[in-house]
Amino acid sequence: MRVVIASCSVDYSGRLSAHLDRANRLIMVKADGSVLVHCDGGSYKPLNWMSPPARLTELEPDEEDREVGVVARWEVSSTKTDDRLVIRIHEIISDDSVDLGPEPGLLKDGVEAHLQELLAEQIEVLGPGHRLVRREYPTAIGPVDIMAKDSTGASVAVEIKRVGGIDGVEQLTRYLDLLGRDPLLAPVRGVFAAQTIKPQARVLAEDRGIRCVVLDYDAMRGMDDVESRLF
Structure with missing residues (x-):
């Protein structure tokens, strides 16, 4: 799992459109291909996300993005639909990757x-x-x-x-x-x-x-x- 804390803005397009203005957020990239964007609140529910199967591509910002301080552009595309998540990163505060290993599953009561x-x-x-x-x-x-x-x-x-x-x-x-x-x-x-x-x-x-x-x-x-x- 990759865990990134960054100053970023987020745009979602597909079945609906949504925009998140620039703020410090937690971005989780899981091994199953899912990408989740969290804030410091809202319990377990992410602000926006892309469910697997999906493909993450890290791109250089274009000229328009560079003018507003974007240093990296992440595009997350669903492999089954036209849904797309675009994360424009202004600053990476931390970036860690950890192999969590096999999941034993939830222990039921x-x-x-x-x-x-x-x-x-x-x-x-x-x-x-x-x-x-x-x-x-x-x-x-x-x-x-x-x-x-x-x-x-x-x-x-x-x-x-x-x-x-x-x-x-x-x-x-x-x-x-x-x-x-x-x-x-x-x-x-x-x-x-x-x-x-x-x-x-x-x-x-x-x-x-x-x-x-x-x-x-x-x-x-x-x-x-x-x-x-x-x-």
């Missing part, structure tokens, strides 16, 4: 980890004919909780949460986008599985063609006899 284990053992919860391929299926952006095949032999990627929110849907969307580029897996269907799924997350998931499955944790671990329920 006890319930989520147990849900994953139970669903792998009871994969038929997803529907008749489903079979397990692998838990913690590795990808370049982190492991998919469960990879399975449905009754037609199609690949199914499953993201498991205790409480299913929008962040979980976004996470699964990134996995599906990446897995869908593998001709040995494509097309890949998505399943968002959780004990409870928030209404907004369900709407977003279904809009993206992702199936939502509510998991009954007690029933799956044999603590609740669903057959004897009155209600």
